[in-house]
Amino acid sequence: MSKHIGEVILNVQNISLSFGGVKALSDISFDVREHEVRAIIGPNGAGKSSMLNCINGVYTPQHGQITFRGQTFSHMDSHQVAVMGVARTFQNLALFKGMSVLDNIMTGRNLRMKSNLFLQALRLGPAEREEIEHRKRVEEIIDFLEIQAYRKTPVGQLPYGLQKRVDLGRALALEPQVLLLDEPMAGMNVEEKQDMCRFILDVNDEFGTTVVLIEHDMGVVMDISDRVVVLDYGKKIGDGTPDEVRNNPEVISAYLGTGH
Secondary structure, eight states, rough: OOOOOOOOOEEEEEEEETTTTEEEEEEEEEETTOOOEEEOOTTTSHHHHHHHHHHHTSOOSSSSEETTTEEEEEOOHHHHHOOOOOOOEOOOOOOOTTBHHHHHHHOOOOOOGGGGHHHHHHTTTHHHHHHHHHHHHHHHHHHHTTOOGGSSGGGSSSOOHHHHHHHHHHTHHHHHHHEESTTTTTOOOOHHHHHHHHHHHHHHHHHEEEEEEOOOOOOHEEEEEEEEEETTTTEEEEOOOHHHHHHOHHHHHHTTTTOO
């Protein structure tokens, strides 16, 4: 599986984040290269989700900066992040349970829609053409994720593994350059995990999307990542290829020391 890993697309520099005196992240730096699968791992409470929240503008770090495609920000604004091409899935599903699979994935297209809401509501001229174009893209994602059979099913009626797939579809609908995945395999059985791994690798491969993922399952991480950054208690304790990280004594003791 030789793929071309490009230049640095995202650079996290000296990020520190505290909540009321409690340090969630201490002086964290790492980079993400175009077209790679970059994993962030670490025991519970290591600061992994906080790190993603800094990247996509949910949290404002007290120190440090983030450079995305050559532009440097001390604070990312979450709308602006999405417009720039960073999409994210969530650990606890934020899907619209009563809406169909198709409509949930359509909501991911909203940022891409140029015509105003009034025209959209009336489906006039440009808005109608645009909607047809967006629907076509959404249908392609549904085919890609092999969920055609559930297009019209309310998401709340689907098994958990498929709901996670819809969540991925909604993020893909944004056509992101960078996809942030927050524990995409959490709560899945072995078969669902294998499916999700395959889709993540396909997204990376076929769409050329850069993937940053948080994952607890070390086997999964070692299988699908190009590089891994390891956090423990808000500090960075390892960074490198899966093999380098796997053999790093500090990483081994952090995992063994917390009952992993």
